[in-house]
Amino acid sequence: MSDFIRRFIFDDTDVRGECVSLGASYGHVLAKHPYPEPVGQLLGELLAAAALLAGTLKFDGLLVLQVRSVGAVPLLMVECSSKREVRGIARYDANQIAAGASLRELMPEGVLTVTVDPHEGQRYQGIVALNGTTLAECLTDYFATSEQLPTRFWLNADGRRACGFLLQQLPAQLIKDPDAREIDWQHLTTLADTLTAEELLGLDTQTLLHRLYHEEQVRLLEPRTLRFDCSCSRERSANALSSLGRDDAEALLEEQDGQVVIDCQFCNQRYEFDAADIAQLFAGGGSGAPSQTRH
Known part of the structure; x- marks a missing residue:
């Protein structure tokens, strides 16, 4: 041990x-x-x-x-x-x-x-x-x-x-x-x-x-x-985005060229959210898995 x-x-x-x-x-x-x-x-x-x-x-x-x-x-x-x-x-x-x-x-x-x-x-x-x-x-x-x-x-x-x-x-x-x-x-x-x-x-x-x-x-x-163990998760990152409100989240999406990236400072895990993810989040669909619209 x-x-x-x-x-x-x-x-x-x-x-x-x-x-x-x-x-x-x-x-x-x-x-x-x-x-x-x-x-x-x-x-x-x-x-x-x-x-x-x-x-x-x-x-x-x-x-x-x-x-x-x-x-x-x-x-x-x-x-x-x-x-x-x-x-x-x-x-x-x-x-x-x-x-x-x-x-x-x-x-x-x-x-x-x-x-x-x-x-x-x-x-x-x-x-x-x-x-x-x-x-x-x-x-x-x-x-x-x-x-x-x-x-x-x-x-x-x-x-x-x-x-x-x-x-x-x-x-x-x-x-x-x-x-x-x-x-x-x-x-x-x-x-x-x-x-x-x-x-x-x-x-x-x-x-x-x-x-x-x-x-x-x-x-x-x-x-x-x-x-x-790190307590970060995609759901927590999505909740942080949700707390900004839809207008600010969409403005952030535009500032970051169509993809919001949230990095965990403790474990370096990266969580990515594109326009489809943001739309799903504020439509009540939750954080879910990353959308399949990325290339």
């Missing part, structure tokens, strides 16, 4: 964790665009972070992480659904990107937005400035400033694998004393701070946890699979 997330629980304290490893799905994302190495690494780390966050939530819908800046990388955006389907994209200026560039160099004045969009219920959105030196630090800051459960992240990506490690302090059940809870939390996070990129990217979850916590009572749950 190359793409998975595994939860683990400390039986004697109120802390849980998640480990995520992305191989094939990360490869699918990188294959869609010729990302420079530093951009591909940031995108991989954000993909791992989205999978970790989605693993901590009980919801049916979509989690979106979006980072915007005024620098060489103006946009990173990844999504992870409650079905553990991931996709991601980055926008960048290759002329401004140097090998080994840091997060601050690539994304100055950056802002991270976390959006939870359930199929039912209220949409939630939180925003935090990118004040950390890594995406992991910025996500940790987000939890600290949004008054949520204390949560720490460790993230790495190398163009082949994207991996992440998360610890989250749970509400007091096993240990009620605040000082004792803080001591336990600091002990577990301090041990996790010893993780190297090579260990996170190269060790299996069981070996990694044994290296960190062989003196703790840790219960490792079964892995859950992750995969790349």
Whole structure:
């Protein structure tokens, strides 16, 4: 299994964790665009972070992480659904990107937005400035400033694998004393701070946890699979055209020499609509298959 997330629980304290490893799905994302190495690494780390966050939530819908800046990388955006389907994209200026560039160099004045969009219920959105030196630090800051459960992240990506490690302090059940809870939390996070990129990217979850916590009572749950999937479709593209209204859609058709082309930025899938398709759409015939009038 190359793409998975595994939860683990400390039986004697109120802390849980998640480990995520992305191989094939990360490869699918990188294959869609010729990302420079530093951009591909940031995108991989954000993909791992989205999978970790989605693993901590009980919801049916979509989690979106979006980072915007005024620098060489103006946009990173990844999504992870409650079905553990991931996709991601980055926008960048290759002329401004140097090998080994840091997060601050690539994304100055950056802002991270976390959006939870359930199929039912209220949409939630939180925003935090990118004040950390890594995406992991910025996500940790987000939890600290949004008054949520204390949560720490460790993230790495190398163009082949994207991996992440998360610890989250749970509400007091096993240990009620605040000082004792803080001591336990600091002990577990301090041990996790010893993780190297090579260990996170190269060790299996069981070996990694044994290296960190062989003196703790840790219960490792079964892995859950992750995969790349894009939610674009011809029907969604047709709905976007329909929302323009018939006059604007026909004007767009004329501007584009008789064929409206909608490209998915995530997977590069192309959807084409000619005059017959537009007429069918606004006659109530739906998006259907591409018309047969093309030569």
